[in-house]
Amino acid sequence: MTALADAAATGIEIIPIEPEQLPAAVEALLRGGGRMQMAYAWYPTPGRIELRYVGSRGQKEDFFMWRCTPHGTEVPSVAPISPLLGWYEREISDLFGITFRGHPEPKRLVLHNGAQPHVPPFDPSYPPDAQLPFEAEASGLPEIEDPDVQLLPFGPVRADVVESVELIFLYVGEHILHLHPQLFFKHRGMEKRFEGRSLAHATLLAERVSGVGSFAHALAFCQAVEQAAGCVVPPRARMLRSLLAELERLYNHLHYLGHLAHTTSLKVGEAEGKLLEERAKQINGKLTGSRFLRGLLVPGGLRRDLDPKPWLSAELERLREEIAVYVTMLENTNSHLDRLITTGILRHEVAFDQGATGPIQRASGFDRDLRRDHPYAAYGELPLVVPVKTAGDAHARAQVRIAEIDASIALIQRVLLLLKEGPVRVACLPPPHAEGLGWAESPRGSLFYAVHFAADGTLSRVKIKSPSFSNWRVFPFTVHDSNMMDYAINEASFGLTVAGCDR
Amino acid sequence: MPFWTFFGLQKGKATTPWPRDAVQTGQEGVFGMPRFEPERCAPECDACAEACPTEAITVRRSETEKERLAVDYGRCVVCQLCVEVCPAGAAQTSFDWAFGVRDRADLMLSQEGIAPEKAHGAQDARGEFRRSLHIRHVDAGSCNGCESELQALNNPFYNLHRFGIFFTPSPRFADLLLVTGPVTYAMREPLRRTYEAMPAPRWVMAVGTCAVSGGVAGGGYACGNGLEGILPVDVYLPGCPPNPSAIIEALLMFLNRVPPRVKGGRVVA
Known part of the structure; x- marks a missing residue:
């Protein structure tokens, strides 16, 4: 326990660097087996922007940050070396007004064409609560010369109850040549909403960044604040945090299987998957008062204690038995498997370069999981199985999630055995100018929160790296040069959310 | 495939009796x-x-x-x-x-008592729909919590179809526009155009606190404050998110099939 506590209290290494040295530094890091995670900007003082690049030198090596101050408004792009950073740089351009020299896709990302802020929205001189002046303009598409190529813009209002995104297909007959997902219709400016909020309110905001990732978001936020404050969360709260995080994975993965069966037209399979999801959500409601596990987390622990011991174990065991029957049936239905196997293959190298995360990267052969590689909550003390597949197709993505359901239930049962009485909350007050980085392996993959505090102790900047931001970038690489009939199945096999990506 | 049919039959009925009976609502312990x-x-x-x-x-x-x-x-x-x-x-x-x-x-x-009853011009026209209602949903920037609960309406536990209520892909076939989210700057126009594509008579329902008033995300550089000042609203259902049983109750209340439960900020029914 103490070793874990010390790790949580250690700040992360911050290394100053000159902007011009960044490309060479990133190249050296990648060559040495390291990996970049994200980049963001913030204002240490009004009028001075600082860039941060988060990475690690090896899989289980601690995260570190490079920090650099641009001279003027232009810095060299590192996207040609680490493609996954391309979207982060475009986001910084849109929201902070920095230009990245040599960027392979120097286009808007987060702000739509037609949004015309007089100053970038994150500039301290941007008037609070002034909505962006906006007149819709076409999104930039590749030029088409061949008259046989057709254009299908689908969305942002699409069929069924789904999130808003515009899917723009360029296709010939059944053959998709190119997919451009026009995201960020749902951009709410959530990161800026954190500024100046109290920690209690900021935690509620984090819960509402991505509804089906409420707990993981709030957990990563709280852990970032706890790191900034050097605060050690009591053991019972850490155990309960792991338990709740696994309950979140459980209902998400069950929804995933039901939705995947919907796309392969397996009606009873869809109904059963969604009924099992409903059962899992009802367990959440009974245990916490919220079907989305909201309203429990706070920096320093939990807002109140829970008593899962008398009933949760038996109820989960019943659910596990039903899931086992369901999954066996899915895995023995040829019409279902035929549509999944070889569909939407994500190659290992593409998964790495473009920054795939969570079950998506684990289905393409990466044995990575933040719960094991960078333990938080009580994961350092729990036996963790990390399922990995190498085929990289829709079936592998489903199989990884199926195996994770089993692992999650086993983890919860383990927590219920180990759970001891004790306090669930300690005071957590970050000092002025403190900063912290928190992370969680959400059901969809790696989630990071970087927090900065102002001189008066309020939040001055919160950066959110959601797993769907990573995986939406990867997804089109499996769609280009594929088949229209497989599209819905492939999309379902990624299990993406738009809210988490758009923020 | 036959084993799925057998499996489905063997499972029996999974559906809640809510709102006919206020038992097995599926919301045991869920805070309101x-x-x-x-x-x-x-x-x-x-x-x-x-x-x-x-x-x-x-x-x-x-x-x-x-x-x-x-x-x-x-x-x-x-x-x-x-x-x-x-x-x-x-x-x-x-x-x-x-x-x-x-x-x-x-x-x-407020402590001043219950607000006086207001006339509802649309109420009579709603009667024309009898039991059937077709809904077009638009996500105007929600966190996906409301979508998760709306999607749950079609699972066997809530089985929305049993009420003759359906989600429809085309606004041309829709009677009710169901909106979630605080209405972001980029979704304002698609939302307005969806509403305009609906034939009259048409109604609007704000689902979730974001759509009703903006919620925690409302305001700022990218968000409005829900449907306030954007579309006329006929049904309000706050909640973060409202659970599927609450959504069913609000839809049936709109159709005059169950009596209103809430007056003056208090549960009266």
Whole structure:
């Protein structure tokens, strides 16, 4: 326990660097087996922007940050070396007004064409609560010369109850040549909403960044604040945090299987998957008062204690038995498997370069999981199985999630055995100018929160790296040069959310 | 494939009797809007108003004691912070999650009593639909929590079809526009165009606190404050998110198939 506590209290290494040295530094890091995670900007003082690049030198090596101050408004792009950073740089351009020299896709990302802020929205001189002046303009598409190529813009209002995104297909007959997902219709400016909020309110905001990732978001936020404050969360709260995080994975993965069966037209399979999801959500409601596990987390622990011991174990065991029957049936239905196997293959190298995360990267052969590689909550003390597949197709993505359901239930049962009485909350007050980085392996993959505090102790900047931001970038690489009939199945096999990506 | 058919038959019925019977709603233990007993308030105390993340609670310091506390449930995100900070037990956790109303004023709790009944011009036309209703949903920037609960309506437990209520892909076939989210700058125009594509008579339902008033995300550079000032709203259902049983109750209330439960910010039915 103490070793874990010390790790949580250690700040992360911050290394100053000159902007011009960044490309060479990133190249050296990648060559040495390291990996970049994200980049963001913030204002240490009004009028001075600082860039941060988060990475690690090896899989289980601690995260570190490079920090650099641009001279003027232009810095060299590192996207040609680490493609996954391309979207982060475009986001910084849109929201902070920095230009990245040599960027392979120097286009808007987060702000739509037609949004015309007089100053970038994150500039301290941007008037609070002034909505962006906006007149819709076409999104930039590749030029088409061949008259046989057709254009299908689908969305942002699409069929069924789904999130808003515009899917723009360029296709010939059944053959998709190119997919451009026009995201960020749902951009709410959530990161800026954190500024100046109290920690209690900021935690509620984090819960509402991505509804089906409420707990993981709030957990990563709280852990970032706890790191900034050097605060050690009591053991019972850490155990309960792991338990709740696994309950979140459980209902998400069950929804995933039901939705995947919907796309392969397996009606009873869809109904059963969604009924099992409903059962899992009802367990959440009974245990916490919220079907989305909201309203429990706070920096320093939990807002109140829970008593899962008398009933949760038996109820989960019943659910596990039903899931086992369901999954066996899915895995023995040829019409279902035929549509999944070889569909939407994500190659290992593409998964790495473009920054795939969570079950998506684990289905393409990466044995990575933040719960094991960078333990938080009580994961350092729990036996963790990390399922990995190498085929990289829709079936592998489903199989990884199926195996994770089993692992999650086993983890919860383990927590219920180990759970001891004790306090669930300690005071957590970050000092002025403190900063912290928190992370969680959400059901969809790696989630990071970087927090900065102002001189008066309020939040001055919160950066959110959601797993769907990573995986939406990867997804089109499996769609280009594929088949229209497989599209819905492939999309379902990624299990993406738009809210988490758009923020 | 036959084994799926057999499996489905063998499973039997999974559907809740809600709202015919208020049992097995599927919401055991799920928190609803906090209840207030303003007469228990400590003098000079405004802890709940200070704690509220969405300014749903106002405490007037002076004036007559009669009108000290006002709550707008259309702004409530069910976070329970008011309950936690209240030193006098005047704010209490409840299970009042079915909070759909036709009149925005019915989400306002004040000590002045229940708002007077207002005429509903659309009410008669709704009768024409008898049992069937077709809904077009638009996500105007939600966190996906509301979508998750709307999607659940078609699972075997809630089985929305049993009421003759369906989601339809085309606004041309829709009677009701169901909106979630605080309405971002980029979704304002697609939302308006969806509404305009619907044939009259048409109605609008705001689902979730974001759509009703903006919620925690409302305001800022990218968001509006829900449907306020954007579209005329016929049904309001606050909640963060409202659970599927609450959505069913609000839809049936809109169709005059169950009586309204909430008046003047209190559950009366």
